[in-house]
Amino acid sequence: MEVLAVDITGKAGTFAVSARFTAEQGVTALFGRSGAGKSTILKMIAGTARPERGRITAGPRVFFDSDAGINLAPRRRGVGFVFQDGRLFPHLSVRWNLTYARWAGRRAGTRALDEVVALLGLEAHLERYPETLSGGECQRVAIGRALLADPQILLMDEPLSSLDQERRAEILPYLEAVANETRIPVLYVSHDTDEVARLADRVVAIEAGRVRAIGTAAEVLGHGSGKGGGAVSILEGRVIEVDADYGTATIAASGGFIELSAEKLVAGNSVRLRLNAADIAIATAPHDGLSIRNQLRCEVKKIERQGNAVEVRLAFGSEFLLARITAKSADMLRLIEGMQVVALVKAVSIERARNLP
Amino acid sequence: MSEAEIEILLLSAKVALAAMLFSIVPAFAVAWLLARGRFAGKALLQAVVTLPLVLPPVVTGYGLLVLFGSRGPLGRVFESFFDISFAFRWTGAALAAGVMAFPLLVRPIRLSLEAVDRGLEEAASTLGAWSPIVFLTVTLPLALPGLLAGIVLGFAKALGEFGATITFVSNVPGETQTLSLAIYALMQSPEGDAAALRLIGLSIILALGAVVVSEWVARRLERRA
Numbered sequence: 001m002e003v004l005a006v007d008i009t010g011k012a013g014t015f016a017v018s019a020r021f022t023a024e025q026g027v028t029a030l031f032g033r034s035g036a037g038k039s040t041i042l043k044m045i046a047g048t049a050r051p052e053r054g055r056i057t058a059g060p061r062v063f064f065d066s067d068a069g070i071n072l073a074p075r076r077r078g079v080g081f082v083f084q085d086g087r088l089f090p091h092l093s094v095r096w097n098l099t100y101a102r103w104a105g106r107r108a109g110t111r112a113l114d115e116v117v118a119l120l121g122l123e124a125h126l127e128r129y130p131e132t133l134s135g136g137e138c139q140r141v142a143i144g145r146a147l148l149a150d151p152q153i154l155l156m157d158e159p160l161s162s163l164d165q166e167r168r169a170e171i172l173p174y175l176e177a178v179a180n181e182t183r184i185p186v187l188y189v190s191h192d193t194d195e196v197a198r199l200a201d202r203v204v205a206i207e208a209g210r211v212r213a214i215g216t217a218a219e220v221l222g223h224g225s226g227k228g229g230g231a232v233s234i235l236e237g238r239v240i241e242v243d244a245d246y247g248t249a250t251i252a253a254s255g256g257f258i259e260l261s262a263e264k265l266v267a268g269n270s271v272r273l274r275l276n277a278a279d280i281a282i283a284t285a286p287h288d289g290l291s292i293r294n295q296l297r298c299e300v301k302k303i304e305r306q307g308n309a310v311e312v313r314l315a316f317g318s319e320f321l322l323a324r325i326t327a328k329s330a331d332m333l334r335l336i337e338g339m340q341v342v343a344l345v346k347a348v349s350i351e352r353a354r355n356l357p
Numbered sequence: 358m359s360e361a362e363i364e365i366l367l368l369s370a371k372v373a374l375a376a377m378l379f380s381i382v383p384a385f386a387v388a389w390l391l392a393r394g395r396f397a398g399k400a401l402l403q404a405v406v407t408l409p410l411v412l413p414p415v416v417t418g419y420g421l422l423v424l425f426g427s428r429g430p431l432g433r434v435f436e437s438f439f440d441i442s443f444a445f446r447w448t449g450a451a452l453a454a455g456v457m458a459f460p461l462l463v464r465p466i467r468l469s470l471e472a473v474d475r476g477l478e479e480a481a482s483t484l485g486a487w488s489p490i491v492f493l494t495v496t497l498p499l500a501l502p503g504l505l506a507g508i509v510l511g512f513a514k515a516l517g518e519f520g521a522t523i524t525f526v527s528n529v530p531g532e533t534q535t536l537s538l539a540i541y542a543l544m545q546s547p548e549g550d551a552a553a554l555r556l557i558g559l560s561i562i563l564a565l566g567a568v569v570v571s572e573w574v575a576r577r578l579e580r581r582a
Contacts, residue, residue: 078485080483080484083480089480089494104491104494106485149483
């Protein structure tokens with residue numbers, strides 16, 4: 001299995017980019033605001049932009065090495081690149097676009113066209129031309145075209161950012177399918193917390209051209225902002241029971257069981273959950289007679305005042321939960337660090353970030 | 358049509374076709390340089406290419422006579438190395454037509470090359486294609502409408518070229534007397550009006566035909582693209 005190792009400095013327009021990280025099998029997100037230099041780093045890996053100094057390697061193969069004077073041409077790097085704007089060839093049908101790497105790039109056909117077409121749901125569109133496709137369909141073709149280039153590494157540059165919310169929701173399951181079935185490193189550039197939480201195994205946070213943090217989605221995104229600007233926490237667990245009558249499922253996480261309303265969950269599967277800090281309430285003791293299905297025993301690790309609210313970091317097993325409550329509540333409950341509390345989480349408020357295989 | 362008319366038509370077609378055949382590749386190369394090249398003297402190249410369009414055709418014809426005439430420096434080179442002479446021959450008419458049509462050929466090709474999205478070429482290279490293949494599979498097909506427009510324009514210009522041709526190779530029936538020159542010759546004689554009118558009608562039909570065909574081809578290409 002190839003491991004991508006990047007250690008480069010260079011320029012992205014007017015500011016300097018300096019990044020060092022590795023990416024293994026699975027999805028690594030390059031996460032950060034627009035204009036942080038994420039796309040430039042991706043282009044340097046693909047070979048369409050040139051770093052000033054450094055080294056980029058994929059397993060035994062050297063893509064770029066300023067000391068040794070190596071700068072492999074993009075076509076020799078064996079990457080699949082999915083561009084933000086699709087970049088389908090307008091004069092070629094979907095079928096010819098998909099197979100471009102085969103007939104023009106002489107890349108080996110290690111994957112069957114039919115398989116990729118089925119994976120991305122493109123069966124009905126093979127003979128159509130790009131201008132007749134919707135934005136979402138275009139991006140699916142672009143993803144398929146990159147997959148069929150027999151890539152050793154898959155690079156995706158904000159593949160959803162040119163689409164509206166509805167189209168994104170339409171494509172995300174396909175990206176999830178690609179992420180789950182692929183055996184190569186996937187680098188996914190995005191500024192969207194939802195996308196990253198849903199797709200990424202590891203997150204490299206980029207800020208002003210530099211790596212700010214590297215870690216699991218839970219570690220890095222826990223500090224990031226979620227919907228409505230609030231913090232989010234990410235938990236991983238395994239589905240142990242599905243109640244088909246009520247449409248609920250029980251997940252075993254490191255700190256205990258969590259119940260959520262969930263469709264399409266299968267017992268035995270791993271799953272990643274996403275909890276908004278504003279949806280979590282804190283009690284000092286367990287309560288009866290509540291509609292809230294989850295009462296999670298946690299320990300207060302840190303209390304951070306943010307204006308009239310506080311953000312409470314709770315240890316739940318080996319993972320963390322963030323709860324956002326008013327400063328007044330925190331004072332009335334006399335919350336202090338080290339205190340044992342109960343986190344109250346409604347089953348319906350838990351979002352499924354990603355189905356893992 | 359009379360035999361003489363058919364001869365004039367065939368000669369005109371031969372001259373214009375030869376002019377186009379030998380101009381396409383250099384015109385494409387120049388258009389490529391102007392669209393993509395970054396070099397000193399680009400403005401000068403642009404000016405030289407445009408020159409036949411703005412100079413009086415007589416001046417261009419005189420220039421050709423000086424350079425490519427039987428005593429001209431380039432004329433001698435062609436004579437001794439390729440055994441091609443231009444003076445008072447249909448080859449000279451083709452050369453004059455080609456030079457005069459050149460700017461009309463270059464401009465649409467340049468514009469269409471400039472309109473080709475470089476991002477698509479970049480995408481092709483990440484898919485493993487090397488630059489000649491990228492050119493053949495992406496750049497050329499996308500620039501094709503411009504290339505065809507250039508060829509049609511250039512062909513029409515070559516077919517109707519008059520000033521430079523008559524200055525360079527004169528008006529020799531059966532050798533350099535193309536459609537325009539024949540019409541001119543007929544108009545000089547008192548009883549040639551009717552015959553001139555027939556040729557004028559013919560050239561109008563030819564021109565209309567060329568425009569219709571080129572529009573049709575451009576439409577088809579656009580629908581595909």
